Amino acid sequence: MSLRGLGTEEIFERAVAGERRALGRVLTFIERAGEDADIITELSHPMGGQAHVVGITGAPGAGKSTLTGQLTRLLPDLGLRPAVLAVDPSSPLTGGAILGDRIRMDDMAGDDVFIRSVATRGHAGGLALSIPGGVRAFDAVGYDPVIIETVGVGQVEVDVVGAADTTVVVVNPGWGDAVQANKAGLMEVADIFVINKADRPGAADSRRDLDLMLDLSHVTGQERSSGYRPPIIMTTATEGTGADELWDAIHAHRGHLASTGELDSRREARHHYEITHRLEQLVSAGIVTALAEDDGAMLVADVAAKRISPSQAARTLAKRLLR
Amino acid sequence: MSEQTSDSNANIRIVLAKLGLDGHDRGIKIVARILRDAGMEVIYLGLRQTTDSIVAAAEEEDADAIGLSMHNAGHLTLAPAMIEALRVADLDIPLIIGGIVPDMDVETLIGAGVTAVLGPGAPAEEVVEAVTKAVADAS
Numbered sequence: 001m002s003l004r005g006l007g008t009e010e011i012f013e014r015a016v017a018g019e020r021r022a023l024g025r026v027l028t029f030i031e032r033a034g035e036d037a038d039i040i041t042e043l044s045h046p047m048g049g050q051a052h053v054v055g056i057t058g059a060p061g062a063g064k065s066t067l068t069g070q071l072t073r074l075l076p077d078l079g080l081r082p083a084v085l086a087v088d089p090s091s092p093l094t095g096g097a098i099l100g101d102r103i104r105m106d107d108m109a110g111d112d113v114f115i116r117s118v119a120t121r122g123h124a125g126g127l128a129l130s131i132p133g134g135v136r137a138f139d140a141v142g143y144d145p146v147i148i149e150t151v152g153v154g155q156v157e158v159d160v161v162g163a164a165d166t167t168v169v170v171v172n173p174g175w176g177d178a179v180q181a182n183k184a185g186l187m188e189v190a191d192i193f194v195i196n197k198a199d200r201p202g203a204a205d206s207r208r209d210l211d212l213m214l215d216l217s218h219v220t221g222q223e224r225s226s227g228y229r230p231p232i233i234m235t236t237a238t239e240g241t242g243a244d245e246l247w248d249a250i251h252a253h254r255g256h257l258a259s260t261g262e263l264d265s266r267r268e269a270r271h272h273y274e275i276t277h278r279l280e281q282l283v284s285a286g287i288v289t290a291l292a293e294d295d296g297a298m299l300v301a302d303v304a305a306k307r308i309s310p311s312q313a314a315r316t317l318a319k320r321l322l323r
Numbered sequence: 324m325s326e327q328t329s330d331s332n333a334n335i336r337i338v339l340a341k342l343g344l345d346g347h348d349r350g351i352k353i354v355a356r357i358l359r360d361a362g363m364e365v366i367y368l369g370l371r372q373t374t375d376s377i378v379a380a381a382e383e384e385d386a387d388a389i390g391l392s393m394h395n396a397g398h399l400t401l402a403p404a405m406i407e408a409l410r411v412a413d414l415d416i417p418l419i420i421g422g423i424v425p426d427m428d429v430e431t432l433i434g435a436g437v438t439a440v441l442g443p444g445a446p447a448e449e450v451v452e453a454v455t456k457a458v459a460d461a462s
């Protein structure tokens with residue numbers, strides 16, 4: 001059925017009823033932000049909370065998409081309906097993007113799997129809102145787990161993926177990879193490590209190196225606080241080897257979260273993060289408006305004429321904004 | 324000028340794929356880059372897709388257009404098969420064909436419901452223009 005002429009609520013209802021195209025449009029609303037996105041957020045928020053949110057991150061080319069593709073192949077047989085948000089960077093110059101993650105995932109396009117490619121679209125704050133929004137929509141419609149694939153560079157990407165229930169960090173054989181991951185702040189957010197491309201030389205060495213890093217438990221701090229030590233899974237994603245073991249580890253981590261109460265605290269942190277970003281967005285929009293109005297323009301003129309300082313102007317505006 | 328183009332293309336999402344057994348992907352990769360550089364989001368599916376996998380991707384990605392590249396002389400069966408799959412799915416988005424299509428077949432494809440046909444040497448501006456126009460006319 002065509003979506004022409006339907007309102008936002010009707011499209012959302014159709015998505016909930018299982019119409020793939022309607023869910024595709026819902027995700028577009030969320031990405032574009034604005035009024036439709038707010039409507040979707042209000043409709044979907046009360047419905048969610050079931051889905052296990054899994055973040056998969058690592059350097060470009062580590063094999064995240066191939067591995068995600070293997071998970072989506074595995075999960076329907078276990079009675080699960082996985083959804084994927086596959087994030088790739090937009091070109092900073094043109095705003096365009098080539099989103100190629102589906103190439104590695106699409107072999108098994110079935111009704112039980114839903115894959116959506118997401119471009120970062122330049123503005124970092126956008127991703128921080130559109131990803132939680134997309135997760136919420138998938139959750140409301142009944143997809144579980146929801147997998148977020150992002151490149152592990154850039155603070156927002158790391159924040160977004162680190163805010164998942166379970167975060168999987170993918171590295172490749174070679175010590176350099178683990179060191180890079182450490183630098184990018186990925187070691188702290190890892191609940192599970194994957195050494196992918198285990199068919200390559202040096203995989204066993206990498207495992208030992210990673211184990212060593214985990215022994216210095218300050219790397220994660222998790223082991224000290226809750227006794228949880230991130231497992232290391234060896235995979236060869238191109239052949240599907242290790243994918244079932246990875247899913248077992250993801251599942252076990254979820255069990256750990258539930259039994260320690262950490263699931264709730266992670267979700268609370270996620271809400272905190274999202275509210276912060278929404279608030280920042282509202283306040284920034286308010287600043288732009290306030291400065292454009294007559295009062296704002298007068299304050300700018302006062303600063304130019306050295307009647308008041310920039311900080312005095314800002315404080316005056318802040319009082320108005322927060323009233 | 325190029326700024327202008329990027330802005331108006333900002334929200335266009337297009338699915339690019341090769342349908343069936345056709346291992347030639349040089350052209351479609353070039354097209355992907357041209358469209359990205361024009362500010363579009365290109366969802367690249369790569370080789371060996373089926374009409375079903377393309378419909379599924381177009382729905383999930385909420386694509387504004389589909390671009391198929393053809394180099395195996397199968398366009399007279401593959402393009403109408405894609406049109407039929409879109410019709411069955413009631414998916415009302417433009418289909419653009421690129422690759423090696425003899426002049427005499429272009430009219431047949433347009434008659435079958437293809438929105439535009441681009442030759443192998445089509446310059447970047449023509450490629451961008453064809454997609455921009457197809458999307459604008461469809462909405």
Ligand SMILES: Nc1nc2c(ncn2[C@@H]2O[C@H](COP(=O)(O)OP(=O)(O)O)[C@@H](O)[C@H]2O)c(=O)[nH]1
Pocket residue numbers: 058059060061062063064065066067104196197198199200235236237238239
């Ligand atoms: N040898 C080998 N190559 C792999 C493996 N997993 C992925 N690759 C290849 O690595 C490249 C990047 O994979 P991709 O999944 O796109 O990585 P991503 O950028 O992390 O999503 C592709 O050419 C894959 O075929 C593996 O286990 N072994």
Ligand SMILES: [Mg+2]
Pocket residue numbers: 064065066101149
């Ligand atoms: Mg990828």
